[in-house]
Amino acid sequence: MNDSNGKDPGGTFRVALRPGWWLDGDDADGGIPLKDVLALLAAIDATGNIAGAGRACGLSYRHAWGVLRRFEALFGVPLLVTHRRQGTELTPFAQRLLWANRRIEARLMPMLDSLASELQEELQRLLPEGKPHLRLHASHGFAVEALMQHMQGHAPGLELRYRTASEALAALDAGECDLAGFQVPLGEFEPSMLAHYRPWLHRDDHLLVHLAVRNTGLFVPAGNPKGIHGMADLARPDVRFVNRQTGSSTRLLIELMLRRLDIPVARVQGYENSEFTHMAVAAHIASGMADTGIGVETAAHRFGLDFVALARERYFFALRKDTIEQPAMRALLGVMRGSGYRDFIGQLVGYDASETGKIQTLKEAFG
Structure with a gap:
């Protein structure tokens, strides 16, 4: 490295x-x-x-x-x-x-970006003018990656750790970060996903910042040569699947969708093969190592794959109510609500930035 x-x-x-x-x-x-x-x-x-x-x-x-x-x-x-x-x-x-190089970059870059952010914050704390930075824990995603880029040069800055949504929310609950990223599918799977997050989300203590709405679905090679049109096709013996890592919200969504169709995971060829990012899943399929996998539409587009839509997901940052008026948090919200960031998110394939930066209570967001 x-x-x-x-x-x-x-x-x-x-x-x-x-x-x-x-x-x-x-x-x-x-x-x-x-x-x-x-x-x-x-x-x-x-x-x-x-x-x-x-x-x-x-x-x-x-x-x-x-x-x-x-x-x-x-x-x-x-x-x-x-x-x-x-x-x-x-x-x-x-x-x-x-x-192989594209797969390695897709697999390693989020980890390296997280380590680089951690190293930078450790070093900057030793500088005479060093100031405390906001700490963001979130799963890897295009809107999060873009936020880090748009925060460059803004004081006090943003320190990033790529974690699963559950890990991020647990860290927020324990006071180990200031913002925690998590996603929730719209529709029938929302209650089950919220039940999974419930141990760490508290209506009296937390607020939500809306980041974006994104399309999630199946990636398939261009032209969809195997005719994969939905989750039921994962049970076919001629279909090779690549999963997301254990503990990720996408993997939980996959489990919920298979359970609804009464498909045991043992029937899904490749279910235990996993990647850590949407881009790594796309690279895995584009290189011919699997026939399908699940992720956000942007990753499929960037690797020239076809996309079969399955769900719309809202991505939020959770934060403690008592931090919303802190200057550092207001500066971050200013960047998120700025035209530069919103326009960038809006041009990502499969992303909707119409409510980016909106503050909500848990009741307002989920009823």
């Missing part, structure tokens, strides 16, 4: 962690990084030719070929297939390499 520093508009450093690949070898001092060849392969996949890929990566045509030839020699297999007058495409090995 590499860590890098930058400056945000507020003049404080920012810590970032990124996944990296190296090829180990007896003659390699510290290993051979794959960063350049992976970027080049991704660009070739997008542009269909080496010249355009080289320009996208800031490399000359000759240098780009040099990178490719070097790694073809290291792997012992070709990476490209060139068709006369039809451009260049990746070999199956290169395609698998590129998809």
Whole structure:
């Protein structure tokens, strides 16, 4: 892993962690990084030719070929297939390499972002001008990720931990964070999901901030080759499923939907195979390792997958009532209600930002 520093508009450093690949070898001092060849392969996949890929990566045509030839020699297999007058495409090995990298990034980036946020806050507390930051615990999602980006440069800032909704709400109840993210499906499964959260949500103590409404459903390869149209298809022997991790709200929703159809989880091929983010589920399916999985529509769109809608979910931040007037909380709400953030959320495929930043009691939100 590499860590890098930058400056945000507020003049404080920012810590970032990124996944990296190296090829180990007896003659390699510290290993051979794959960063350049992976970027080049991704660009070739997008542009269909080496010249355009080289320009996208800031490399000359000759240098780009040099990178490719070097790694073809290291792997012992070709990476490209060139068709006369039809451009260049990746070999199956290169395609698998590129998809493996996309899966790794989708799986690791939320964890690395959370660790980077934790490290940054630890270091900033040691600075003379260091101020306490708001602590947000939430499951990974596009609206949460965007909020962290829009909070850059705003004092006092936001410290993030990616946790399941249950873990986040338990942390709020224990005073270990200031905001806890959780999602609730609209409709018939809302009461069961609220019952699951009830030990940590208290009407007398908590308020809710509405983040967004999002579409959740099945991801399937483009064209839906296996004709997967609903949860009942998960019981088919020819359908391979990839789940979300134990304890996640999405996994609980999956269990509720299967229970309604009287489908035992043992009948779902791949039920115990899990990923930690919507993007990781999408990458898993796009790389051919599964036929379907469940997540938010944005992730399906970004990986070129088809989407079968199953539910609309409201995503909230819970907070203690006595913190709502704190300057730090008002600053956060100002960002959430600002046009920049709301417009960004509104353009995410499958997201609705019409009530972003709205304050509600639990009774107002759920009756």
